[in-house]
Amino acid sequence: VEVTARVTTLRLRETFRISYLVQDTADVVHVAVAHAQATGYGEAAPFERYGESAESARAFVEEVAPSLPDDPFAFAEVEAILAERPGELAAKAAIDAALHDLQGKLLGQPTWRLLGLRRAGPPSCYTIGMGDPDEMARKTQRVPGDFRRLKLKLGGKDGLDVERVRAVRGAVSCPLQVDANEGWTVDEALDVLPELQSLGVEYCEQPLPAGDPGGAQLRARSPLPIYVDEDCHLLSSVATCAEVANGINIKLAKSGGIREAIRMANAARALGLGVMLGCMVESGLGISAAAQIGSLCDFLDLDGNLLIADDPWPGVELVDGVQLPPDRPGLGVG
Numbered sequence: 001v002e003v004t005a006r007v008t009t010l011r012l013r014e015t016f017r018i019s020y021l022v023q024d025t026a027d028v029v030h031v032a033v034a035h036a037q038a039t040g041y042g043e044a045a046p047f048e049r050y051g052e053s054a055e056s057a058r059a060f061v062e063e064v065a066p067s068l069p070d071d072p073f074a075f076a077e078v079e080a081i082l083a084e085r086p087g088e089l090a091a092k093a094a095i096d097a098a099l100h101d102l103q104g105k106l107l108g109q110p111t112w113r114l115l116g117l118r119r120a121g122p123p124s125c126y127t128i129g130m131g132d133p134d135e136m137a138r139k140t141q142r143v144p145g146d147f148r149r150l151k152l153k154l155g156g157k158d159g160l161d162v163e164r165v166r167a168v169r170g171a172v173s174c175p176l177q178v179d180a181n182e183g184w185t186v187d188e189a190l191d192v193l194p195e196l197q198s199l200g201v202e203y204c205e206q207p208l209p210a211g212d213p214g215g216a217q218l219r220a221r222s223p224l225p226i227y228v229d230e231d232c233h234l235l236s237s238v239a240t241c242a243e244v245a246n247g248i249n250i251k252l253a254k255s256g257g258i259r260e261a262i263r264m265a266n267a268a269r270a271l272g273l274g275v276m277l278g279c280m281v282e283s284g285l286g287i288s289a290a291a292q293i294g295s296l297c298d299f300l301d302l303d304g305n306l307l308i309a310d311d312p313w314p315g316v317e318l319v320d321g322v323q324l325p326p327d328r329p330g331l332g333v334g
């Protein structure tokens with residue numbers, strides 16, 4: 001196999017703000033793996049929070065490329081080689097995605113089909129970045145496509161989080177979920193969550209800082225289901241998540257790819273946890289990789305390709321609010 005990687009800047013449709021980050025652009029890495037006249041593509045959307053950057057992801061892919069086996073179906077061997085090197089999970093996810101894409105192209109089958117899954121999934125939410133309450137309510141009028149549910153970014157540390165949800169609730173009637181991105185203490189969460197429940201919010205993502213010792217107490221007392229994201233990384237973190245949450249938010253950029261994501265979904269089911277699949281700001285290439293396993297999940301947050309201005313990898317179809325993976329070989333977008 002021949003592996004190449006290049007950094008690309010994605011431009012957002014509008015400035016995106018969460019509790020610990022503001023962004024207008026996102027640098028991602030596009031990885032290509034060529035073998036026998038076919039080329040598979042994968043995208044790395046690195047997490048700055050975990051010390052990753054587009055440059056570190058690109059360097060990782062180039063460094064590990066000569067060690068990869070020549071057989072594009074040798075996933076166990078690939079995973080063993082990648083596991084010897086710590087971190088850089090977005091880069092690992094890009095290699096995993098490119099190999100899935102390549103396998104599908106070599107066999108003439110969509111990845112979801114090779115995985116034995118369905119071309120289906122629950123409706124995806126569309127994310128409204130954090131802003132003033134009025135501003136967030138206005139943003140609901142500019143949601144692209146036909147998204148049927150919204151996710152509101154909270155954790156403003158300004159006492160306005162309930163007002164943010166109230167303003168949006170006054171503007172739309174669709175299902176709502178919220179993500180505090182580690183923005184609250186246990187006491188703040190216990191103040192806010194009952195009010196959010198009365199406004200019809202369905203669940204709350206990552207209310208507390210990752211590893212907060214109050215997690216189990218909050219889950220026991222919260223009127224809303226708690227899903228953890230910043231607390232949830234690899235398969236090895238799922239059992240701990242079951243102590244503090246009702247569900248987990250898997251992202252390919254955290255799990256290192258589709259294979260570990262499937263193992264995490266299975267572990268979550270065994271522990272009685274709900275399963276959500278989220279994304280970063282990423283193009284249709286990254287979103288297609290995630291959408292391939294959407295049918296395994298209860299909730300999807302796969303809006304990254306619609307948060308950016310010009311998707312260089314079109315092909316994921318938004319149908320009745322569901323982000324459907326393409327019905328073409330591999331990931332089906334390039």
Ligand SMILES: [Mg+2]
Pocket residue numbers: 179181205206229230249278
């Ligand atoms: Mg989140």
